[in-house]
Amino acid sequence: MPELPEVQTVVDTLAPLAAGRKILCALHVRADMVQPNDADLPQRLAQRRITSVQRRAKRIVFTLDDRARFFIHLGMTGQLTIDPADAPLKNHTHLVLNLDGGKQLRFVDPRRFGAIVWMGLADHGRVGPEPLTLRPERLKRLLIRTSRAIKTALLDQTLIAGIGNIYADEALFLAGIHPERRACELTAADVMRLNRAIKLVLRRAIRAGGSSIRDYVDATGARGRFQERHRVYDRAGKPCAKCKTPVRRIVLGGRSTHFCPVCQPE
DNA sequence: GTCCATGTTCTTTA
DNA sequence: CTAAAGAACATGGA
Numbered sequence: 001m002p003e004l005p006e007v008q009t010v011v012d013t014l015a016p017l018a019a020g021r022k023i024l025c026a027l028h029v030r031a032d033m034v035q036p037n038d039a040d041l042p043q044r045l046a047q048r049r050i051t052s053v054q055r056r057a058k059r060i061v062f063t064l065d066d067r068a069r070f071f072i073h074l075g076m077t078g079q080l081t082i083d084p085a086d087a088p089l090k091n092h093t094h095l096v097l098n099l100d101g102g103k104q105l106r107f108v109d110p111r112r113f114g115a116i117v118w119m120g121l122a123d124h125g126r127v128g129p130e131p132l133t134l135r136p137e138r139l140k141r142l143l144i145r146t147s148r149a150i151k152t153a154l155l156d157q158t159l160i161a162g163i164g165n166i167y168a169d170e171a172l173f174l175a176g177i178h179p180e181r182r183a184c185e186l187t188a189a190d191v192m193r194l195n196r197a198i199k200l201v202l203r204r205a206i207r208a209g210g211s212s213i214r215d216y217v218d219a220t221g222a223r224g225r226f227q228e229r230h231r232v233y234d235r236a237g238k239p240c241a242k243c244k245t246p247v248r249r250i251v252l253g254g255r256s257t258h259f260c261p262v263c264q265p266e
Numbered sequence: 267g268t269c270c271a272t273g274t275t276c277t278t279t280a
Numbered sequence: 281c282t283a284a285a286g287a288a289c290a291t292g293g294a
């Protein structure tokens with residue numbers, strides 16, 4: 001569920017409800033969802049005030065009033081919501097924080113690909129630059145170093161942060177670039193168009209509240225609307241929005257990849 | 267029963 | 281050593 005636009009939407013809806021709140025106590029901390037294993041989360045969170053909720057890459061970063069930080073990664077099926085304390089607890093709830101004001105911050109993740117990561121004062125480690133502020137020269141320098149397919153390179157979080165399977169396909173479609181072209185062989189003009197397409201599709205998706213294919217909801221429980229505007233993702237066999245040629249689906253790097261064979265020539 | 271899924275990380279292969 | 285490909289993780293829906 002969560003690529004950059006979905007994570008940004010969770011942060012945008014969560015921050016007004018959670019920033020400034022005090023964590024009274026932590027309930028339901030599923031230990032094997034917490035990294036590192038020995039981080040005593042209940043102890044470290046109790047009675048701390050949340051000073052901010054921000055996004056970095058696909059991570060939702062909480063900063064506390066002692067300057068320590070932790071982040072939540074939604075994995076594939078994670079939901080991070082603010083709920084009334086008396087709302088029924090969903091299956092696969094791995095973290096519940098009681099906040100002052102009476103509401104709870106809840107993290108639900110059936111597949112458990114997500115995580116709760118205690119950072120302390122550490123930084124984020126190996127994550128690439130944010131695509132919304134990335135300049136084309138920088139993108140070119142990043143791509144020139146790898147001979148992988150451009151689609152695969154876009155999914156590498158150490159190269160560029162935040163792009164996942166949906167928005168990689170959508171950005172390549174908007175840029176008119178075939179997903180199997182080698183990253184290092186893109187021309188300066190290709191990279192320019194790609195950089196613009198990435199920003200355009202991410203901004204549009206954020207404005208639409210993200211893509212809800214299946215599980216994704218924002219912090220208030222609302223679904224996104226951008227799935228209705230996907231041009232190629234999950235549209236195999238359907239007509240291309242530009243030229244009516246059926247969208248093709250191939251597998252690249254183990255991931256479904258959708259593109260228009262006419263608008264995105266080899 | 268089968269296949270597939272918005273992600274990351276570890277292992278294997280070259 | 282590096283880069284790239286593939287498997288693994290866990291659950292549920294079609």
